[in-house]
Amino acid sequence: MPHNPTSLNIAVFASGAGSNFHSILNYFKDHCNVRVVTLVSNNSKCGAVQIAIDNGISFFHYSKYAFSGKCSNIALKLIEYLKHKDVSMIVLAGYMKLLEPEVIRNYSNRIVNVHPALLPAFGGKGMYGDIVQKAVIDSGVKISGVTVHLVNENYDEGQIIFQKHFAVEYSDTIETLSQKVKAIEHKYYPKVIEQIALGNIHKIDDRIFLKNKIE
Template identity: 45%
Template sequence: MKNIVLFASGAGSNAENIALFFKNRPGVKVSYILSNRSDAGVLQRAKKLNIKTKVFDKEMFFHSDKVLYFLKELSPDLIVLAGFLWLVPQKIVEAFPGRIINIHPALLPKYGGKGMYGRHVHRAVIENGEKESGITIHYVNDKYDDGDIIFQARCPVLEGDTPETLAERVHRLEYEHYPRVIARILEKRQSPG
């Protein structure tokens, strides 16, 4: 059984989309959703989907090994960041080499880095007069939005776009492609034991 662990900080629509995609697929399971916010909407979505959750704080994530050891116990084939806004500590990245991925709501390497998420990204893309935007799925390293790119999909930036209208187009790309890319990565990977 391939084991996916999701990390999310917000409403969790991407996490829910991924969980639903794999719900009836044999051999793959979303075993846990972890969040750094006890009020995150993703926790309610997880409850409805009967997926276990764990909430952690900065101390547990950055200054202790609690989250690291918890992940090691879960032995995930893939750790998927779905709207998770904290930088993953190097010790976690090193413990799961090539097994942590993230989705970014723009075409990297442009418009990445700390603070480049949600509306901030879409506003920057529009203000800079870009003709297209999209999504980037990439491996996670110890810097924001810096890991090797796995997949990109594009959409136009239309005249009169607002951060909200562009976000809708980008979200559609996320929902369409992220689960499929995860499935492809898992197909190429042998289960650990």
Template identity: 40%
Template sequence: MSRVAIFASGSGSNAENIVKYFKGRLKSKDFHFFTNSSKAYVNERAHKLDVKVTTFSRDEFYNSSKIIDILKDEKCELIILAGFLWLIPKELVANYKGRIINIHPALLPKFGGKGMYGKRIHEAVVAEKEKETGITIHYVDENYDEGKIIKQVKCEVLSSDTAEQVEKKIHALEYEYYPKVVEELLQI
């Protein structure tokens, strides 16, 4: 089994959920977390899960081959973005074309693009009085949230829903469907 790289910038709850989903089928050593923040809670999750974690700077990510070299050395088969906020460099996309996926907490193309992440999206969904929202799992290309869609799952937005309530619905969808899509892509 080749390794799976999971990139996260913050809490890492989706990263943890994916690792736990594969418990008994994949080992913690089959995963490698990458983060752009030494203070992100994903580091603590990695420690608790016994998953290797690499922290990198903006300069290392955009102006060196450090990340690609590690991914190749470890024979990473799939790169999963789980709350990773930086645009993926063209060189990384080219080296892993069709093997980088992302989850977006809205039904793309709505509420996508630079700066559209987390609570900002849920607030926009509520402000626009959307009747439904959901998640989009897609391949990553050189632009934010424009890669080919793999799967979308919808949920209802009630007129009484707050951004926090929408966020809870979205997290439930993410935790249920993201690991299943990863499983399909890995053909486990």
């Protein structure tokens, strides 16, 4: 599809296998208004990088090792790169690194993350992947789910935008909960990203709501 000069450009940040990155790429592949223009990763050998290569998406290796002896502040190099790519929104999809304050300030209220539980429960530093699902099981809660939220300078403390829940059954394991989470993330995260990118949100005091119901 020809490039729409008025389209909004997204950068996806990922550190792992890249299943969410892949679902986001597929969703926006032929989108008229939103484009994924680059992948940023601190792990040059992760699955997400191979997905980017396979789909002709540019990759930025965001690691101090990539700039060893060349730059004292790699955050500024990242910001420079994102501006060069005309990025308007950052999407975290399994990104395992806290963003620097400079990046957050430059993209204030334009960075979103997906968390594999219903925040504010089971969030914070070190809470990711199977660690979250083990905590869910150990707690005995009967409901869990997925949260999409804005990103600030603290782990998982940004404003909540969207949540989707599911029942935690007595037979659930870390593996089955992870499967439930992935299914929801792959189905709903791209749709939430789309609504945010298109400005279809309400801001009421310190709360954010999507204008359109997502099915």
